[in-house]
Amino acid sequence: MTKLLTLVSRLILGIIFLGAGINGFFVIFGIDPFIETSDAAMEIFQFDYLLVFEKSLEVICGILLLSNRFVPLALAILAPIIANILLLHIFMDPSLLLLAIVLVICHSTLLVIYRKNFLALLEKKPIIKIPDIPSS
Template sequence: MDTALSPASTPVEASQQKKKSLTRFLPTIARVLMGLVFFVFGLNGFLDFIPPPPNLDPADPAVAFGIAMKATGYLFWLVKGTEVVVGALLLTNRFVPLALALIAPVLVNIFMVHALLAPAGLGLAVVLMTLELFLAWSYRAVYRPMLGMRVAPGA
């Protein structure tokens, strides 16, 4: 048998093939992780199965922001409903580019709240933002037509 023609005949080629096979799962892993986070935390907004931290101070700007969102009568429920729908879409691998576009403004707000008002949760916000950017890059071909500078209707 000729070793020059066999697949992965050198250690370098074998490691490149292994690396390639692992990287193809990264978008799926990112999609499922992001879907789980948004589905669980979105449902928690409706069902309260994760207990809130004790002794929340209403004078804390982050807590006041959450109270204000609930006080509008719709905004909190709209955001949590969007999180549940997007989480379900990501978990079921349906309409993923649309789900990423829908969750982007919510995610920017989550990031800004934690960056400016509640730095303790910034780690998860950074992870979610990284997952969002990675998935958007993974689906960049889908977004390319949408980002055209001049597009005629019906084109």
């Protein structure tokens, strides 16, 4: 059951972020996107270079999730992006709020499943291991 839940959540997040990232490049380059983005959402992105960076991260993380490689890294990178998406759709543009909630649910599910990969981040006093450098 956990394997199926992991697969479904990972695929949903991967497909959404890969599609949204590619779609974002069409908006940046002035081509009509596949999915229309609201004017309220686009007013936030006054600096195109920030949008290029974010959409690049979305494409990379979408590919990582779909290929099942470096999933915890992709989840860590996507966490602030998903938080911003949720807040944007709560406060400015509720048209895609359902999609934002689906993203949060899938991301949270994967965070719980991959929680052992993140536990070291929550250590109060992490152990620092300095490797011995052999003298020649």
